[in-house]
Amino acid sequence: MCLSIPVRIESIEGSEAVVSINGATxxxxxxxxxxxxxxxxxxxxxxxxxxxxxxxxxxxxxEIIKQMNNVNRKL
Structure with a gap:
């Protein structure tokens, strides 16, 4: 099984990009x-x-990932 996460492209240089999620790049x-x-x-x-x-x-x-994290904190 593969897991991927959505990230936003902040900058692009050639074949590489800086991407962000929740303030981390x-x-x-x-x-x-x-x-x-x-x-x-x-x-x-x-x-x-x-x-x-x-x-x-x-x-x-x-949002789904955020909800899953909240459930895990309650366990």
Whole structure:
């Protein structure tokens, strides 16, 4: 099973981007996806952007992850 998380592209330089989630930033390889721009959301897996997703899908997924974290804190 693979797990990827939605991240927002903050800057692009060549085939690498700085991406962010919840205030943390990471470097990601973006050579698997064409025509990305700053502000786009992508799914990040093992340091690589593997799929572009809509803003709405990213927000929904991040909300689900947030809810799962809240449940785990209560256990």
């Amino acid at each position: 990471y470097k990601a390889g973006i050579h698997l996806i064409d025509n990305l721009k700053i502000g786009d959301y992508v799914l990040l897996h093992a340091g690589f952007a593997i799929q572009k997703i809509s803003d709405e899908e990213a927000r929904e997924t991040l």
